[in-house]
Amino acid sequence: MRKLLFAALVAFSACAPKIVPAPVVAAPKFPEYAQPAVPPSLAGSVAALLQSRGWAFFQSGDLKTAEREFGAALHAAPDFYPAELSLGYLELARKDAKAALPHFDRALQLSPKPPDVPALVARGQSLLALNRESEALAAFTAALAADPSLTDLARRVEVLKFRNAEQGIARARDAARAGRLDEAVQAYTAAIAASPDSPFLYRELAAVERQKGDLDGALEHFRKASALDPGDARSNQQIGEILESRGDREGAEKAYARSLSIEPNAEVERRVDALRARAALARLPAEYRAIDEAPQLTRADLAALIGVRLAPLLEGGRRGDAALITDVRNNWAATWIVAVARAGIMEPFANHAFQPRTSVRRVDLAQAVARLLARVEAQNPGRTKAWQSARLKFSDLSPSHLAYPAASMAVAASVLATGDNNAFQPSKVVTGAEAIDAIEKVGAIAGLR
Numbered sequence: 001m002r003k004l005l006f007a008a009l010v011a012f013s014a015c016a017p018k019i020v021p022a023p024v025v026a027a028p029k030f031p032e033y034a035q036p037a038v039p040p041s042l043a044g045s046v047a048a049l050l051q052s053r054g055w056a057f058f059q060s061g062d063l064k065t066a067e068r069e070f071g072a073a074l075h076a077a078p079d080f081y082p083a084e085l086s087l088g089y090l091e092l093a094r095k096d097a098k099a100a101l102p103h104f105d106r107a108l109q110l111s112p113k114p115p116d117v118p119a120l121v122a123r124g125q126s127l128l129a130l131n132r133e134s135e136a137l138a139a140f141t142a143a144l145a146a147d148p149s150l151t152d153l154a155r156r157v158e159v160l161k162f163r164n165a166e167q168g169i170a171r172a173r174d175a176a177r178a179g180r181l182d183e184a185v186q187a188y189t190a191a192i193a194a195s196p197d198s199p200f201l202y203r204e205l206a207a208v209e210r211q212k213g214d215l216d217g218a219l220e221h222f223r224k225a226s227a228l229d230p231g232d233a234r235s236n237q238q239i240g241e242i243l244e245s246r247g248d249r250e251g252a253e254k255a256y257a258r259s260l261s262i263e264p265n266a267e268v269e270r271r272v273d274a275l276r277a278r279a280a281l282a283r284l285p286a287e288y289r290a291i292d293e294a295p296q297l298t299r300a301d302l303a304a305l306i307g308v309r310l311a312p313l314l315e316g317g318r319r320g321d322a323a324l325i326t327d328v329r330n331n332w333a334a335t336w337i338v339a340v341a342r343a344g345i346m347e348p349f350a351n352h353a354f355q356p357r358t359s360v361r362r363v364d365l366a367q368a369v370a371r372l373l374a375r376v377e378a379q380n381p382g383r384t385k386a387w388q389s390a391r392l393k394f395s396d397l398s399p400s401h402l403a404y405p406a407a408s409m410a411v412a413a414s415v416l417a418t419g420d421n422n423a424f425q426p427s428k429v430v431t432g433a434e435a436i437d438a439i440e441k442v443g444a445i446a447g448l449r
Contacts (some may be wrong), residue, residue: 039082114146287333415438
């Protein structure tokens with residue numbers, strides 16, 4: 001049989017002047033490359049004999065002769081993939097990864113299934129040399145799937161995954177900073193595919209999606225980040241903000257509560273307070289909610305503002321005549337009217353009428369403010385003493401006027417302001433916005449804001 005093969009080899013190589021004996025290799029020139037295995041069905045063929053000769057020349061360092069032998073093997077059997085794999089190794093030995101890659105691709109096409117592991121590894125090495133890391137990683141991963149015992153390759157795969165992920169994250173962040181949001185989303189998505197259990201990737205992707213206006217995607221990925229990292233206060237805050245923007249007050253408040261249970265945050269606390277305030281406002285009568293846009297504040301409006309926003313200052317009121325008010329039984333602000341009257345902040349008139357629809361003038365507001373400041377002083381002695389003794393000058397209100405002490409105190413406390421020429425404008429009707437501003441300032445002085 002050997003004689004027949006040799007005769008065939010001679011016939012196949014008839015164009016050559018003579019057959020050069022294959023060298024005996026004692027020390028392989030390229031020990032990093034293992035000789036490709038010949039399939040049992042092709043063992044003993046002319047192609048296999050030529051392949052064996054070529055490998056001997058290759059490992060002896062005679063690349064030119066080795067290339068001729070491998071080419072002859074393919075000429076003898078075009079589907080002889082070990083020769084394609086050997087040609088790829090030969091090009092790698094020449095440090096020409098670009099020329100090697102097509103040989104490895106063809107070897108993989110010709111090899112039976114499952115794919116040839118050495119060809120996959122060699123293909124990955126070529127791609128790595130060409131800086132095509134993501135493709136190299138795919139080749140190495142396929143080789144590892146075919147042969148899990150390749151521990152060295154497994155370590156290389158992990159390193160490549162980490163490096164590939166780092167590069168992908170850097171690209172994603174650069175794109176996000178530059179405003180290339182679609183590109184950033186694609187880069188983050190690819191990074192997540194490589195590292196699906198990294199919560200920070202979902203968090204950063206969600207932030208980009210939120211910036212794009214894709215709130216559904218952002219919500220999904222913030223929730224994924226939170227599920228992967230129970231200590232992620234930031235993602236819960238973002239979930240709360242998105243739900244709040246959609247009008248889901250209950251969901252937003254729960255998300256904020258989760259965020260605060262992980263980490264105190266003044267901004268989140270402010271948002272929770274604002275949510276609760278809006279919820280409380282929504283439960284109040286429509287008349288109350290319309291006060292901020294009212295061109296003329298009524299006595300009922302002012303009583304309601306004080307009763308809602310400064311309720312602690314009304315505690316302890318004992319004026320008995322509040323129960324005798326005769327004209328507020330069916331008024332929307334009746335509860336607060338009785339409360340401010342009982343506390344002595346706003347008094348009924350001599351006929352026991354409160355006149356809830358009467359417009360409030362600046363002098364009326366000043367008197368209410370002065371009485372509220374007196375309540376602050378009673379609860380916190382010394383806080384308003386300087387304002388009580390103030391004696392400011394107004395161009396339109398003399399010190400002998402009955403309302404002068406209240407006006408002077410309200411202006412001295414910076415709750416009310418004067419107009420041009422230091423005019424107090426005592427008869428000017430107060431708007432809803434002006435009254436809210438004054439009541440908020442009193443609340444701040446009282447420590448209620």
